[in-house]
Amino acid sequence: xxxATIPGDGIGVDVTREAVKVxxxxxxxxxxxxxxxxxxxxxxxxxxxxxxxxxxALAGFDAILLGAVGYPGVPDDVSxxxxxxxxxxxxxxxxxxxxxRLLPGIASPLAGVPDEALSMVIVRENTEGEYxxxxxxxxxxxxxxxxxxxxxxxxxxxxxxxRYAFELAASAGFRVCSATKSNGIIHSMPxxxxxxxxIAAEYPxxxxxxxxxDALAARMVSDPASLDVIVASNLFGDILSxxxxxxxxxxxxxxxxxxxxxxxxxxxFESVHGSAPDIAGQGIANPVAQILAGAxxxxxxxxxxxxxxxxxxxxxxxxxxxxxxxxxxxxxxPNNSVRQSPRPLGDLELTDDISDLCHFPxxxxxxxxxVACDPRHLQPKESDVDExxxxxxxxxxxxxxxxxxxPAISLWRPPGRAPHRQRRGAAGYRCRRSxxxxxxxxxxx
Numbered sequence: 342x343x344x345a346t347i348p349g350d351g352i353g354v355d356v357t358r359e360a361v362k363v364x365x366x367x368x369x370x371x372x373x374x375x376x377x378x379x380x381x382x383x384x385x386x387x388x389x390x391x392x393x394x395x396x397x398a399l400a401g402f403d404a405i406l407l408g409a410v411g412y413p414g415v416p417d418d419v420s421x422x423x424x425x426x427x428x429x430x431x432x433x434x435x436x437x438x439x440x441x442r443l444l445p446g447i448a449s450p451l452a453g454v455p456d457e458a459l460s461m462v463i464v465r466e467n468t469e470g471e472y473x474x475x476x477x478x479x480x481x482x483x484x485x486x487x488x489x490x491x492x493x494x495x496x497x498x499x500x501x502x503x504r505y506a507f508e509l510a511a512s513a514g515f516r517v518c519s520a521t522k523s524n525g526i527i528h529s530m531p532x533x534x535x536x537x538x539x540i541a542a543e544y545p546x547x548x549x550x551x552x553x554x555d556a557l558a559a560r561m562v563s564d565p566a567s568l569d570v571i572v573a574s575n576l577f578g579d580i581l582s583x584x585x586x587x588x589x590x591x592x593x594x595x596x597x598x599x600x601x602x603x604x605x606x607x608x609x610f611e612s613v614h615g616s617a618p619d620i621a622g623q624g625i626a627n628p629v630a631q632i633l634a635g636a637x638x639x640x641x642x643x644x645x646x647x648x649x650x651x652x653x654x655x656x657x658x659x660x661x662x663x664x665x666x667x668x669x670x671x672x673x674x675p676n677n678s679v680r681q682s683p684r685p686l687g688d689l690e691l692t693d694d695i696s697d698l699c700h701f702p703x704x705x706x707x708x709x710x711x712v713a714c715d716p717r718h719l720q721p722k723e724s725d726v727d728e729x730x731x732x733x734x735x736x737x738x739x740x741x742x743x744x745x746x747x748p749a750i751s752l753w754r755p756p757g758r759a760p761h762r763q764r765r766g767a768a769g770y771r772c773r774r775s776x777x778x779x780x781x782x783x784x785x786x
Contacts, residue, residue, distance in 0.1 A: 342642055343373045345402040347424075350380045351616030352626035353408025359628035359692040360406065360635045366696040367650045368639070375402070381412030381420050381616070390423030396431040404638050405609035408631065411616035422474070430468050432606035434599035435498065436505055437465035439582040439613075440637070444629075445660030447590040451562060458566035459589050462515075464506040465578025467599055469498045470529075472575045494529045494574070499536040505602060506572035507544045515569035517541070517549040520557050520577040533574060558584060586613065593627035596634035598641065610638040628692050629655060654695045 348357040364372060377398070379391035390410075392398075399405060405428070410420040428434070443449055443459040451459075475491035503519070510517045519537045523530035534551055541549045552560065554577045561568060561584055573581055586595035592614040599609040612630035620626055632655060639648040 342368070342371060342404075342644075343375070343402045344638065345399050345405045346374055346376045347379050347405060347407045348376065349408040349410040349616060350382050350412045351409060351618040351621040352614075353380075353410065353612075353616050355621060355624070355626045356612060356628040356631035357406060357408040360631040362692055363632050363651060363654075363696050363699060364635045364639070367647050367654075367699040368644070379424055381410050381415040384415055384419055384423060385412055390420065391427075396428065399428070400432075400607065402607055403642055404607055406631075406635060406638060407609055407611035409612060409614060409616040411618070413618060421472075426472065428609060429599050432599075432601055432609070433468065433603075434601050434606075434608055435466065435468045435501060436598075436600040436602055437467040437578060437582075438598040438600050438637075439463040439465065439578075439585065439595065441582075441585040441589055441595075443589045444594060445656045446662050447594065447659060449588055449590065451565070451588050454565060461565065461568045461585065462509065462570050463578060463582045463585055464502065464509065464570060464572045465582060466498060466502040466573070466575050467578075468575075469493045469495060470575035492529050494532055496536065499533055500540065501602075503537050503540045503572055506570050507540055507547055507549075510549075510570040511544050511547045515547075517544075517547060517570045517572060518557065518568055519549070519551045520554045520571060520573035520581060521551050522554050522577070523551075524553060529574075537572075554581070557581065561585065562588060583613070592630065594629050594633070596630050596637055598634070598637045600641070608638075608641055610634040610641070629659070632692070632695060650699050651695070654699050658695050 346357055346361065348354040361372075361374060377391075377395070379395060381390065384390045410424060411417065439462065441459070441461050441463065443456050449456070449459055471490075471492045473491050473493045475493065476489045478486065478488045480486045506517050509515070519534070521530050521534050521537075523534050537549075537551060541547070554573070557571070558581065561581065565588065571578075571581060582595075582597070583592065586592050589595075592612075595613045597611055597613045599611070601608050612634050614627075614630060617626060632651060636648040636651040636655075639645075639651070
């Protein structure tokens with residue numbers, strides 16, 4: 342396996358180094374790593390986040406592991422439009438996949454919500470929508486000055502991301518919830534809704550619903566167990582996925598995949614926190630998000646057993662609770678500044694413990710549902726992760742498929758939690774046999 346790393350800035354360098362250590366331990370050194378210096382620090386020196394031929398230089402790898410970007414004095418939009426969006430679009434990584442679950446030993450800020458309720462997947466459109474360069478500021482310098490920002494929703498872009506969500510849900514008996522705001526955004530959102538309804542009709546056995554994004558955000562914190570797969574536009578998915586991270590421990594634990602499902606180009610995996618330059622190089626940055634991003638990368642490269650080893654090791658180390666950095670209190674910020682630091686929960690000792698557990702035998706077991714977005718390539722089966730870290734089912738259904746157009750992802754189900762297919766019928770959901778229905782709560786403006 343050949344993997345390109347883009348550590349980026351600040352703690353991105355720290356956590357990427359630790360993720361590489363864990364992945365080498367889990368794979369037995371089977372990954373060939375190549376590092377690229379694309380970063381905001383590079384922009385500060387050269388005026389460019391990456392050279393013009395960067396996509397060509399990266400194209401020959403099997404995947405990209407991205408750290409974090411952000412540098413004092415460099416505006417946030419520079420990293421987004423100078424690195425992240427160009428790579429996502431160059432490689433047609435139209436799926437941003439965010440599996441969300443509450444990790445052992447981590448407390449959710451939600452009171453009275455069972456830990457097992459905090460498990461969902463957010464499928465975000467990643468290449469168009471609200472994140473568009475079309476627009477500008479006009480009539481500068483007078484009272485008629487205004488800013489115009491255009492969104493772009495194409496049929497192919499909406500169809501493919503919504504279909505991806507339904508394939509994912511259908512293959513595991515999950516439900517689909519679409520984030521919309523068609524009562525206020527009167528062109529793009531009704532268009533999105535119409536395509537969602539068309540595709541939902543093709544999956545009559547998959548319960549689905551549309552909810553206005555504000556009502557959906559409220560549902561995420563008041564009844565997260567009612568949500569399985571959320572599909573959303575670029576902006577809504579960005580916001581909701583960070584909210585999901587907040588209710589499951591914070592951005593320091595959240596991993597993300599930028600996926601090219603057809604595998605016509607490479608995919609990119611990353612932690613979603615910022616670069617936290619104020620704590621960089623001190624050995625106190627939380628590496629868990631980057632380590633879990635590495636597990637997603639291995640899933641994508643058809644190495645589910647290896648990815649499972651990493652997740653099991655993370656669970657055991659966090660559940661043990663021995664390795665922690667002190668609770669971090671942010672110092673006062675100067676005016677008009679924004680802190681990008683995640684709250685650190687682990688240090689380099691945590692990485693060492695995880696790496697050690699990635700060797701056989703395992704000290705913990707767990708239940709897992711392995712899902713692929715195209716059931717022709719992998720049928721979901723509940724299976725045991727045995728003490729030796731092997732992923733087994735009766736009978737085994739995993740068939741390595743290098744040309745599989747959809748990545749495999751692993752959705753953990755804590756012991757004793759009912760399968761999602763047994764929890765259908767939550768408020769607002771129905772099978773699409775007689776047309777669309779919007780959840781009643783979504784009528785609020």
